[in-house]
Amino acid sequence: MKALVTGGAGFIGSNLALELQKRYKDIEVFVLDDFSSGHFKNLIGFEGEIITGSITEPETIEKLRKYGFDVIFHQAANANTTDTNQRKMMEANYEAFKDLLEIARESKAKVIYASSAAVYGNGPAPMKVNQELLPENIYGFSKYAMDMLAYKFMKENPTISVVGLRYFNVYGPRETYKGKMASMVLQLTVQIMKGKRPRLFKWGEQKRDFVYVMDCIEANIKSFEANKSGIVNIGTGKARSFNEIVDVIRRTLNVDVEIEYFDNPYDFYQNYTEADLTETKEILNWYPGTQIEEGIPAYIKWIKENVNINKLPY
Secondary structure, three states, X not given: OEEEEEOOOOHHHHHHHHHHHHHOOOOEEEEEXXXXXXXXXXXXXXOOEEEEOOOOOHHHHHHHHOOOOOEEEEOOOOOOOOOOOHHHHHHHHHHXXXXXXXXXXXXXXXXXXXXXXXXXXXXXXXXXXXXXXXXXXXXXXXXXXXXXXXXXXXXXXXXXXXXXXXEOEEEOOOOOOOHHHOOHHHHHHHHHHOOOOOEEEOOOOOEEOEEEHHHHHHHHHHHHHHOOOEEEEEOOOOOEEHHHHHHHHHHHHOOOOOOEEEOOOOOOOOOEOOEOOHHHHHHHOOOOOOOHHHHHHHHHHHHHHHOOHHHOOO
């Protein structure tokens, strides 16, 4: 069996590729990445084939057709939520996904792809999969368009398993190359480890559903094994404030540092996200295993062992 992980040198993709390699000895794992935001160091220890190319390039799509993949884990994307170039975003996310679905149709490959909680915008929380979707930026809209395309594909190809994973706020190992798009867990941890005051928008009570990356990897694997189709939320089902995040970091590092609050400069901002996990449990039988009280200490241990924080810009 052949498995493709697009964006395999990135944050979630590299963790997924390494876990697939570890867990399934009978699956040949391939990674696709153009290394524009992914990093080679994330793939140290990976033993499968690396395909260098972009999912926006026709020659890369043609190259992928020749492999005959049995499952495609699609993690590649323009994940810069501040990018306002609408055409660039839609080409990287929507158009590339359309091409990958055509490859899946031809080879009857299962598809598990990364969607996002950004499709909900500032809709009511907890966010339910079937509620009205109100994306507020082009990134959120590109994921919304991918979901609509996936639903159409599922209807037209009922024998092919397709699962969309609406990730909430993911944090954990191998995200240090994401720059300004890295999680606030990483950014706040690095600020405190450098002896700085952690910086939050006033007054730190905005809430997010923070989900540990290895829980996301397990959700991908459950999607592969479930042989079902649908779109589901991937979060913990419990929103936590940024003040709580800082508290857990301070306790883990055993430091007492004050928070610096400042005005939010963004017109659009999700003040409260929380995943409703009804469909997730029904379709995948997946349950989040890690709350921030366990995830953040595990992540900080990894940071101390693997990251030179002085090279990070936070």
